[in-house]
Amino acid sequence: MPGLIGIYPFGLGRENWRLARFVYYGLLALQHRGQELAAIITYGDEGFHKLSREGFVDEAFTENDLNAMPGFIGMGYVAPSKDQHPVFVESPVRMILIGDGKPGFGNGVQDSWRAFGELLADEISRVGDSLKAARQVVEEVDGGYSFMALTEDQELIAGRDIHGVKPLEIGSLGFDLGAVVSESSALDVLGMEHIAHIEPGEVVRFDPYSIERSRVKPHSRLNMSKCSFEYVYLARPDSIIDGISVYSVRERIGMILAKERPAEADVVIGIPETAIPFSLGYSRASGIPASLGFVTTGRKVRTAIKPSIFERLMGVQLKLNPIRCAMDGKDIVLIDDSVVRGTTLRNTVWNMKRRGARRIHVRIGSPAIMAPCPYGIEIPPPDELIARALDEREIAEVVGADSFAFLSIDGLCRAIGLEKGELCLKCWGCEKR
């Protein structure tokens, strides 16, 4: 689930731009997609410039880094693992490749991207026309991925797999800059206009004189496989993916959840930050007032993707300080975005009961996670997934809640507004075809 950004200048005097700082702020907006590694890549008169660092974007790069970094074409990358680096291909075409998801080569994520980069470079050198070459690669390589490559010929090539698993959006600033990003919120932060999304199976090439698009002959609409996890959990709520507002999906999820799994309660509380829109939707549909139940200490950390139990719990305890008067003596509908192992949820429920919560009805704004993601989203091994071993009643007991319920898969599809056949639902254990 890395975050990608590419910014490309057009017009007379295009070399006068210095884009490292633009990339930096774009990456800040994409920080939630990867917190372990960050990279800024630019291209200027002297060729490529690269900065790749571990950790959060605002800690990884200093003012001095940004001031010293030349280059009028910019590309940026955040990754959820220290092992997922930008891929540098030396020959036959020199280029730097970044990607989200996983191309369908059998091996690990990083190896798959390396293989993808080498194939792309070979095809460009063989075919000559990089746009045609990239389209062929997308046609041949299965999997679920979005990619962006910057070549030494000053071409920025971006594309999505034919099923459209991972998002890519297009934006612009004035007449001068074009941009491709994983999420539209990065465009907002840069003051850019959000124009369109790249279609599944489409590749787009920016070069100094043109923008060109080419698309693999589209599958039928029902052969799409857009990542539903993006809408539920991964993306920022202020993003628009493939023309669908993430916030509105999350609000609808809450409303559908209230209809599917009603509960008697005094207040609805969402676990920050992802589950807040769910709780607002649940409150609206059920008529139960919503309250703010927690305040976060420290920066936003994605606890579910932290490597060890210890780190996850530390993250959760810092992240979720309960507000006593919001829960003391009350029956509560507690809404979370997903349940993976149940450890953090149990900790939260226990904490709330200690602060005086009476009954806690846990509602989850997504279906049960049943299977690993074939496209590289880090989900624990199957034997650690709580929903594979226990049913809802048993989970309620384990986490110490008075009731527990997931959103249904149908409910999820309705909330997104796409047919089952247009979505990837593999992590919910729903295989189509």
Place this chain on the structure above:
Amino acid sequence: MKVMGVGGGSREHALAEAIARSNHEPKIFWVSEDRNPGIYRLVKRTRGEYALARITDPLKVASLAEQWGVDMVVIGPEEPNFHGVVDEVERRGIPCIGARRRLSILEMSKAEMRRIQWRYGIGGKLLFKTYRSYMEAIRDLEKHSELLSWLQNVALKPARQAGGKGVKVIEDVQVYLHGEKSRFKQRHMRWLEDYMSGYTDIEDKILVEERVWGPEYTLQCFVDGRTVIGMPLVQDNKHAHEYDIGPETGGMGSYTGKGLLLPFITREEYERSLSIVKSMIDAVQRETDERYHGFVAGQMMLTEIEGPTLIEMYSRLGDPEGVNVLAMLETDIIDIFEAIIDERLSAVKIRFSEGATVGKGVGPEG
């Protein structure tokens, strides 16, 4: 009737086509710098003559008109106007459809156009500043460094009409990107100064105007010195690339709607746009004490605050927008030209066909 045209682009080809459609049995004469094959065919068909010459050379163009004994001359592009070709042709007693040198200042100097607009209190204005050098501009920007000054959200332009290139629109709203954007502005202003160094006919080099938002459209008109008659609006697709990204170009294509209006413009907004253009013509005639005979166009933007706003003016038909309106013109163009010459345009009923038109530009890479 012998009609002579000047200029060799697609707009001039469309002019020649319109002239060839006339009932006055025109013989078409033409001069341009490169031979336009479409115009050449029309010249041959009507048994006129075609010459290649520098069309910004008033003596050369006027001599050809004299030599061929034409009844009138029609100017296509702007540069002959700027160079006084119309003045010289008229001096020799040949009527000319085109703006005289001093009148064409409306187009040649974007700065002067704006000054006239402010001096006469004409609507659809923008805040602006002009500079003779980039150093002057930078010093001024430093004086007004507050982020909320309009000088932070600007269009940077060459102060003279320079082929429609070199315009940058810089919106500087995010404080955290302010450093990079003001740096880019400075570099671009230095670039503009270099770019403009080839033009010695104007003192101002750099024009800075407040940034405005809205759909753009072109209002082209016939002018006879007393009456200004508007044509159907045209929208020009300026951006070079897919997704409407990329620099503004001389024009990649254009379209008209059905009738005078475009889908986003009301009748009242059309009338206001026309009254702005009329007022500008009145103003420049008063400034120069000369009569404007020919074409004029307002490149307009429908902004949220002001409504119709004047972005720049042409002392000619737009290119490609001229092609759209000429294709729709049903009235005999030579009747219109004669009315312009005699200043009795108000008595002519000018008709355009009701259908919509689309023009598409194609160009080589680079």
